[in-house]
Amino acid sequence: MKIELGVKNCLYPLPTILVGALVNEKPNYIAIAHVGIMDPESVSLGMNKLHFTNSGIKANKTFSVNIPSTKLVKETDYCGLVSGKNKNKADMFKTFYGKLETAPMIEQCSINMECELIKTVDFPNHDIFMGKIVNTYCDQAVLSDGIVDLEKVQPILFVMNNRSYYGIGKRIAKAWDIGKDLIK
């Protein structure tokens, strides 16, 4: 017997990221977790149109995705609470640039992806920015045998239902493998 909850989004957890963009030629960072993957080379950001950052992404057609670790949870949450209209949030971090010149990235985040805006989908209150990854940067410390190790990255997972951040748990199985047992 199922209980009906009405329209309740339960597609969580999603990784909390810091989106970097140049707004009025200055680096700005905002925390969001309404993100997604479309195909292996692309990511989407669902950003309320009221945010300061949106104009910078539209103007430059670039942005960055920075993945903060649980150690940065306070700074990350702050970047979701405070608008770049009123505060220079970039002061908290060391900014660097990659191939693109208008996608500021955060040195203190162990993973950074610089992205070119390829499409914007207009939702009633949100801009959905779809970006193609141009290059990815990481700290040596989060690699295991040359592969990015999420257990070392320790991303901050967002759950809307109870407005909480979680860490990543234990590895439970190998993907595209454990189900082979059921193929007869």
Added chain:
Amino acid sequence: MKIELGVKNCLYPLPTILVGALVNEKPNYIAIAHVGIMDPESVSLGMNKLHFTNSGIKANKTFSVNIPSTKLVKETDYCGLVSGKNKNKADMFKTFYGKLETAPMIEQCSINMECELIKTVDFPNHDIFMGKIVNTYCDQAVLSDGIVDLEKVQPILFVMNNRSYYGIGKRIAKAWDIGKDLIK
């Protein structure tokens, strides 16, 4: 000093879901994890055009999102390994329907969202299906004080980098709260 990885998508983990659709009037389920949220009432699916399920979503303009728990990791992985062209994967589950008549849902998944297709974005090899949630169903067992409790749902988190499934970890902080310490 950052290491350059080239184009490497690191926006993980993402929740592994079972997408339900009617294909040729029969329920079919496929495991995907390239998903996202656009706004509070919507979700996106990034689905390779080769998948059997895509035609059903296009034909009926509906689909369901079913969230399997870690206990269903084997069945879930199987639904990503095997095509509905060759196997009737729905046989493994008990199917139910909600308000929509063409969005089959899985009784054994503790969370089910039935969705109306509102937009499809054409990527080179993928259909990006964007759906508006019409109704959400859950098991009583995953509620805490009337709120969906992800620690009870125990979703399967997918990480592409090392092709692994993870569980959710510990709650580390309250969102839109812990950062208030930094507001002076």
